[in-house]
Amino acid sequence: MNREIKPVFAKDEIDEVFRRIKQQVIVTVRELTPHRRPQILFKAILFPLLFLAAYTLLLVYGNSTWVLYTSYCLMGIMLVVIFLNLVHEAVHQTLFKKRWLNDLYIHLLDLLGANSFVWKIRHTRLHHNYPNIRGWDSDIEQSGLARIFPTGPYKSIHRYQHLYLPALYPLFLFNWLLIRDFKDYFNKNKIVWKVITIPRKEYRRLFLFKALFIFYTLLLPKLLLGISWIVVISGFCIMMLTASLLALLVLISPHANTENEFPLPDADNRMQRSWFLHQLYNTNDVKEDNWITRFFMGSFNYHISHHLFPHVHHIFYPDITKIIREEALRNNLPYRSYPLLTTLYNHYKLLRQNRLPEDIFEETM
Numbered sequence: 001m002n003r004e005i006k007p008v009f010a011k012d013e014i015d016e017v018f019r020r021i022k023q024q025v026i027v028t029v030r031e032l033t034p035h036r037r038p039q040i041l042f043k044a045i046l047f048p049l050l051f052l053a054a055y056t057l058l059l060v061y062g063n064s065t066w067v068l069y070t071s072y073c074l075m076g077i078m079l080v081v082i083f084l085n086l087v088h089e090a091v092h093q094t095l096f097k098k099r100w101l102n103d104l105y106i107h108l109l110d111l112l113g114a115n116s117f118v119w120k121i122r123h124t125r126l127h128h129n130y131p132n133i134r135g136w137d138s139d140i141e142q143s144g145l146a147r148i149f150p151t152g153p154y155k156s157i158h159r160y161q162h163l164y165l166p167a168l169y170p171l172f173l174f175n176w177l178l179i180r181d182f183k184d185y186f187n188k189n190k191i192v193w194k195v196i197t198i199p200r201k202e203y204r205r206l207f208l209f210k211a212l213f214i215f216y217t218l219l220l221p222k223l224l225l226g227i228s229w230i231v232v233i234s235g236f237c238i239m240m241l242t243a244s245l246l247a248l249l250v251l252i253s254p255h256a257n258t259e260n261e262f263p264l265p266d267a268d269n270r271m272q273r274s275w276f277l278h279q280l281y282n283t284n285d286v287k288e289d290n291w292i293t294r295f296f297m298g299s300f301n302y303h304i305s306h307h308l309f310p311h312v313h314h315i316f317y318p319d320i321t322k323i324i325r326e327e328a329l330r331n332n333l334p335y336r337s338y339p340l341l342t343t344l345y346n347h348y349k350l351l352r353q354n355r356l357p358e359d360i361f362e363e364t365m
Helices: 015-061 065-091 099-106 116-127 156-186 200-225 229-252 275-282 291-295 303-308 314-330 340-353
Strands: none
Touching: 015 065, 015 200, 015 275, 015 314, 065 099, 065 116, 065 200, 065 229, 116 156, 116 200, 156 200, 156 229, 156 340, 200 229, 229 340, 275 303, 303 314
C-alpha cells in the first residue's frame, strides 16, 4: 500500500477571521434551519421519485423511440440532480439528522452506477482536505491523458490536450462508471490507497451494483420492450452523455482553471498557507445564481462556502457566502466569483498552458 505523509497546513493569524466567520455561520444556520428544513426533506423525496418516473416512462412507453430517448435524457439529468442534492449532502452528513439515514442515501450513488465507497474517500478525505494539491486531490488528478497540474508529469500527447480533452469530456461518466472505479480498486498506486485499504466486501459490492446498473438501464428495457440493441444502447448513451455534460459544468468550474493556484508542499511536506487561506486561493464561485442552480443544482455556484463548511447543507450557502464575501473584503482576502462561461474558458486556457513542459523555452547549452 502506498502510504505517504500528508501535507500539513501552516498556522496563520488570519485564521482568526475564519473563527469569526464560523461564529456568524453557526448563528445564521441555527436561525434559518426551521424554515429551510422542510425543503431539504422535500427534495430528498422528490428527486428519487422523478428519476423513477422517467424510468417508468421508459419501461411503459419506450416502444416509441422519441419517448425512449426523452426518458433516458431525463434519467441522465436526474442522475446529476440526485448526486448534487442528495448523495453529495449525505456523504457530508447534512441531509438528515440521523447518520444511518445519510449512510443509506449514499447508496443511491451505487444504484446510479458509481461506487459510493471509493467516491466517499476521494471526495471527503482527499479532495476536501487537499484541493488542487498534486498527488492528493483525486477529483482533479483523474487521468494520465490530462495534465491539469502545472507540475504534473509530462507526456508528448499532452501537447494536444486542449484539442482532444474537450472532445472526450462527454465520455466523463462512461469513464467514471465503467473504468475509473475499477482502477481505484485494482491499481494500488492510485491516490485512494494512500489513506485506506479497501475491504474485501467492497469488491463484491462493486461488481454487484455495477451489474445491477447495467441490468436495469440496458438489459431490462431491451427485454420488456423488445427493441433493437442499437436503439437501447443509443438511449443509454444519451443518458450518459447528458449526465456527463451537466456534471462537468459543476466539476470543472470551481477549481481547474487559470485563476486558481496549484501549490505544492515543501521538502518537509508543509504548505505555505493555512487551510483556510488555501481554500480561498484554490476555489472560486460561479456568478450565475437562480432558482434552478439553487433548487436543482445543489447551489454548486457557491463552492467556497461548501469547501469552508462542508458539513452545512447547500441550502444555506447563499447566506453563508454573504458572510464570507463581507469578511474577505474587510480583511483584504481573496473572494473570487466568475461567470460560468469565463470559468470554462479559463479551464481551456489551463489545458493550453499545461500542454507543454515548463522548461520548453529554456536553453540547454
